[in-house]
Amino acid sequence: MSKIILITGGSSGIGKSIGEFLTQKGHTVYGTSRNPERITNSKFPLVALDVRNVESIEKAVAEVIAKSGRIDVVINNAGVGITGPLEEIPTSEIKNNFETNFFGPIEVMKAVLPQMRSQKSGLIINITSIAGYMGLPYRSVYSASKGALELITEALRMEVKEFGIHITNVAPGDFATNIASGRFHAPLINGSAYEKPYGNTLKMMDEHVDSGSNPNEMAIAIHKIIQTPNPKVHYKVGVFMQKFSIVLKRILPDKVYEKMLMNHYKL
Structure with missing residues (x-):
């Protein structure tokens, strides 16, 4: 059965791949972009949406409903990466990351839930990250924002189940996308106490994405x-x-798991 699907962040990377695949499967897909007019090669329609702007979210959701009469599936995919020693990441960048990765998806869910409740059906898929299951060195803020979205999903599932609405998390590992070019990198500071270990870890993270x-x-x-x-x-x-x-984190003593991570990142 064909469904009406809204994907945030549908102009590139994972969101674009999902949108193209679901379109091929016969679904009606709407992607989003902060500047859809700049995207000329999308295989499905894009609507303007900035997850950091509630008015933008509400307008995009209303546009999809006006065009298709319903929304069956929402995929909260828009997100940004962030790296750096926590001590050296500007607080403004930490807040911006949470606005995009955490508060944005919350506002999207708030915007679509009334429609789904009136339909007595709907599915929300939150794209989180395997990094959200553990605190990773020099990715503390990213791990925290994605981990917070995982827990919000767990709670909200129970709140909306009686209305016929399903919510789930999908946590990807490393995929070959352009996320590395779009993430905020705290700059490597000459003479910083973190200069060498952060530099080595940053190089390793970029290699993981490139070979994802x-x-x-x-x-x-x-x-x-x-x-x-x-x-x-x-x-x-x-x-x-x-x-x-993730399995190892559940079964290993905390300090053993921590040592394993530090060995992996050569810290």
Whole structure:
């Protein structure tokens, strides 16, 4: 059955791959971009939306409803990366990251829930991250923003279940996208106490993204979830070791797991 689907951040990366795949499967897909007029090669329509602006969110949701009469699926995909020693990341950048990765998805959910409640049906898929399951060195803010979205989803699922609305998390690992070019990098400061370890970790993170999985894997996973009558609370999509790291965190003593991470990042 064809569904009306709204994807935030649908002009590039994972969002674009998901949108193209779902369009091929016969669904009506609306993506979003802060500046859709600049995107000339999208295979599905883009509406203007900035997840940091509530008025923008409400206008985009109203536009989709006006055009299609309903919204069956919302994929909260818009997000930004951020790296750096916590001590050296400007507080303004920390707040901006949470505005995009955490408060933005909350406002999108608030905007679509009344429509889904009136339909007595709907599915919200929040794209989080495997990094949200653990505090990663020099990615503290990113881990925190994605981890917070995971927990919000767990709670909200129970609040809206009686209305026929399903909400789930999908946590991707490293995928070959342009996220590295768009993330905020706290600058490497000559003479900083963190200069060498942060520099080495930053290089490793960029290599992981460059050698990441094909974003189509996420698109296939999302399509399967949309076809699932009763989605699970959490899904993880990525290579085995990235998903297994979450299992290890559950079963290993905290200090053993911490040591394992520090060895991985050569700290």
